[in-house]
Amino acid sequence: MRRIASDRDGLLAMIGEVFREHGYEGASLALIGAATGLGKGSLYHFFPGGKEEMAGAVIAHIDGWFEDNVFAPLRDSADPRAGIGQMLEATDSYFRSGRRVCLIGAFALEESRDLFAGQIKDYFGRWVRHLADALARSGHTEAEAAELAEDAVASIQGALTLARAAADASVFSRALRRLRMRFGLPTDSEPLAAR
Amino acid sequence: MRRIASDRDGLLAMIGEVFREHGYEGASLALIGAATGLGKGSLYHFFPGGKEEMAGAVIAHIDGWFEDNVFAPLRDSADPRAGIGQMLEATDSYFRSGRRVCLIGAFALEESRDLFAGQIKDYFGRWVRHLADALARSGHTEAEAAELAEDAVASIQGALTLARAAADASVFSRALRRLRMRFGLPTDSEPLAAR
DNA sequence: GACTCATTGTACCGTTCGGTACAATACTCC
């Protein structure tokens, strides 16, 4: 059988989509093998720890992407407001404007949460903290910033759930637009039921 | 073996907790049997359609509870603002102030969503719609009400995810408090990092 | 007591699960 995934990044991305689509329990090795074009021999060669190691590596891979594309702008941007805008754009892009679901959020709800509790807590904790820092630097009090940040990350997660439930990605787009408005950033999309 | 669940409501509640805790895939008949004290013979007697029928019945059961305790106040309360307050109280009570997770939200993210897509879409759709109606009756424009309602339900769902991820139920309490403030309702709990 | 029907425990079915063993093949460097 031909090897489809040519590098570890691509391989993790493929496996990640299987976990994202089927959850930890639902992602069988047969599905992972079909999605990657790899047999069990190869999979266990790259991930001797089996399914659990695969999922852990996928979470770390996603975490790394968010670190580079979502958290870094929040942390490093000279203009904190611009950093927040970049965060929202990266978020929109990652979740394909609501057509993709948050794997780490889904893992947080299943029983798999126990296996990856540390990684999951860390991911969301850093998101909220970096956003709160950026908000504080842009003029909000510490308390305001903490509340706003927690609310924003929760809104994003909830909007992903609702968008999936309604099979309507625009739910997610509207949520992001509301966040832009709340943070005083320019918006271009239309509000719901505008006339 | 002694029958623990004495009526269908209690039985559905027990099965529901297994699905809530383990997800659709993770909730094995062995777990359900252990939680209810019923063997396969009994389970398939009450639910000839097997696991899928059980999950469907659990969703319908939860949906009915929300209809009576969450949607009804929104729909029927003479004072729409009071109805919204009742909704938030019932929600807080149902999710045990963030220690419980939303089974229907979790199902929306897994592959089980395909099996129950109609029920899931209906549940969230009615929640948003009834809340939007109440907000419109309390003076908001239709467009404002729709945005506020969608944002509120998303915030609740997202806060449940974050609370579970952080293993910190207070995340959910703070989200509900912010919603009360946003809707101009009295709050009694403390804000985050208040001094 | 006899009939009825709901409820239950148990044995069993074929399938799939995650995981292991291992020999065969490909690749790399000398």
Next chain:
DNA sequence: GGAGTATTGTACCGAACGGTACAATGAGTC
């Protein structure tokens, strides 16, 4: 070409999966 390592396909394992069959038991009615 040969040695050594990386990768792969395949056969197999025991356990657990969802589901079925069915006889035994329970409770209520006449």
